[in-house]
Amino acid sequence: EQIEKGGYEHFMLKEIHEQPNAIRDTYRGRLLANEGIIRMAGIDDNLEKFLNANRIIIVACGTSWHAGLVAEYIFEDLARIPVEVEYASEFRYRNPVITDKDVVIAISQSGETADTLAAIKLAKSKGAFVFGVCNVVGSTIARETNAGAYTHAGPEIGVASTKAFTTQITVLTLIALKLAKANGSMSKTVFHSHLQELELIPDKVKEALKADKHIKEVAHIYKDAKNCLYLGRGYNFPVALEGALKLKEISYIHAEGYPAAEMKHGPIALIDDQMPVFVIATKKGHYEKVVSNIQEIKSRSGKIIGIVTKGDIDVKKVADHVIEVPETIESLTPLLTTIPLQLLSYHIAVMLDKNVDQPRNLAKSVTVE
Ligand code: G6P
Numbered sequence: 001e002q003i004e005k006g007g008y009e010h011f012m013l014k015e016i017h018e019q020p021n022a023i024r025d026t027y028r029g030r031l032l033a034n035e036g037i038i039r040m041a042g043i044d045d046n047l048e049k050f051l052n053a054n055r056i057i058i059v060a061c062g063t064s065w066h067a068g069l070v071a072e073y074i075f076e077d078l079a080r081i082p083v084e085v086e087y088a089s090e091f092r093y094r095n096p097v098i099t100d101k102d103v104v105i106a107i108s109q110s111g112e113t114a115d116t117l118a119a120i121k122l123a124k125s126k127g128a129f130v131f132g133v134c135n136v137v138g139s140t141i142a143r144e145t146n147a148g149a150y151t152h153a154g155p156e157i158g159v160a161s162t163k164a165f166t167t168q169i170t171v172l173t174l175i176a177l178k179l180a181k182a183n184g185s186m187s188k189t190v191f192h193s194h195l196q197e198l199e200l201i202p203d204k205v206k207e208a209l210k211a212d213k214h215i216k217e218v219a220h221i222y223k224d225a226k227n228c229l230y231l232g233r234g235y236n237f238p239v240a241l242e243g244a245l246k247l248k249e250i251s252y253i254h255a256e257g258y259p260a261a262e263m264k265h266g267p268i269a270l271i272d273d274q275m276p277v278f279v280i281a282t283k284k285g286h287y288e289k290v291v292s293n294i295q296e297i298k299s300r301s302g303k304i305i306g307i308v309t310k311g312d313i314d315v316k317k318v319a320d321h322v323i324e325v326p327e328t329i330e331s332l333t334p335l336l337t338t339i340p341l342q343l344l345s346y347h348i349a350v351m352l353d354k355n356v357d358q359p360r361n362l363a364k365s366v367t368v369e
Contacts, residue, residue: 026171065088103129133172219347
């Protein structure tokens with residue numbers, strides 16, 4: 001097992017650090033930035049299905065559902081296709097309206113999650129075209145779907161999902177870009193610049209990982225918190241949900257993710273000087289609005305940890321700590337802002353002496369209801 005961990009103390013830490021390569025493996029052979037092409041057989045062969053779809057319904061569970069939420073922003077913003085994101089466990093039992101004009105995308109790292117599989121079967125029985133985004137090659141969901149694209153993240157052993165999440169977002173970005181170009185929602189020039197920026201992401205993730213030492217110091221300060229709040233807007237709202245989930249899963253600290261602006265309708269009542277609030281406040285994406293949300297937290301004595309773009313000035317002035325990530329285009333920020341939140345949860349769990357790779361009560365893949 002020590003050999004499998006490749007010198008890291010835990011699989012989770014290894015998998016966090018594998019992300020630059022995992023993301024590169026995800027787009028290898030698919031993203032041809034110089035030629036301005038995205039090649040994905042599963043999409044190319046079924047392009048008409050996607051282009052004629054009334055909407056895309058994404059079904060998933062857990063972290064994969066968070067990747068689905070990020071994809072909702074990506075597909076609607078870039079490709080102008082209406083998207084609904086559903087917990088597979090709710091979708092399968094709520095008698096949903098599905099027709100043969102719907103495309104369903106099922107996201108699953110393991111490809112074995114029982115609820116997701118049942119949602120796929122239901123959608124297929126109603127005539128929808130079902131596309132799978134799985135990591136495990138040959139898994140049940142990969143076989144049950146009409147077509148699909150693997151994430152190629154390599155084995156993920158840690159129960160708390162890390163590289164599966166960022167590689168799912170990468171695949172979904174590739175699909176959205178391909179559709180945006182095919183349906184004319186994106187100009188050739190903008191498409192090219194997206195491809196070039198996506199190609200730079202692995203190096204930027206590598207840079208984001210360099211903040212590890214500083215993140216460990218921040219983790220040490222907040223490790224004894226009883227509750228934490230995670231806030232983000234737009235593309236980074238699902239990242240806030242994922243950040244909170246990571247902390248809950250492995251450190252057993254109660255954490256909630258919320259859209260930053262929605263805070264005033266509830267969670268703001270919880271804020272006092274004992275409440276760390278992790279706020280994603282990158283330059284691209286409602287920056288001024290998030291800064292004013294941060295001021296609202298500050299005036300209630302909350303402790304603010306900002307996830308900011310390198311060189312940020314405004315958040316630094318008001319936050320207790322900032323963690324920097326490199327700059328990128330808005331739709332790709334989740335791939336970077338997720339990294340410090342993964343590391344933070346990891347370090348807090350280690351400091352609290354928790355079983356990081358196999359947290360209590362959780363399973364890597366939930367194959368029963
Ligand atoms: C379990 C795992 C999570 C995962 C979820 C969905 O709860 O602990 O990490 O996100 O299942 O799994 P899937 O394999 O379908 O992505």
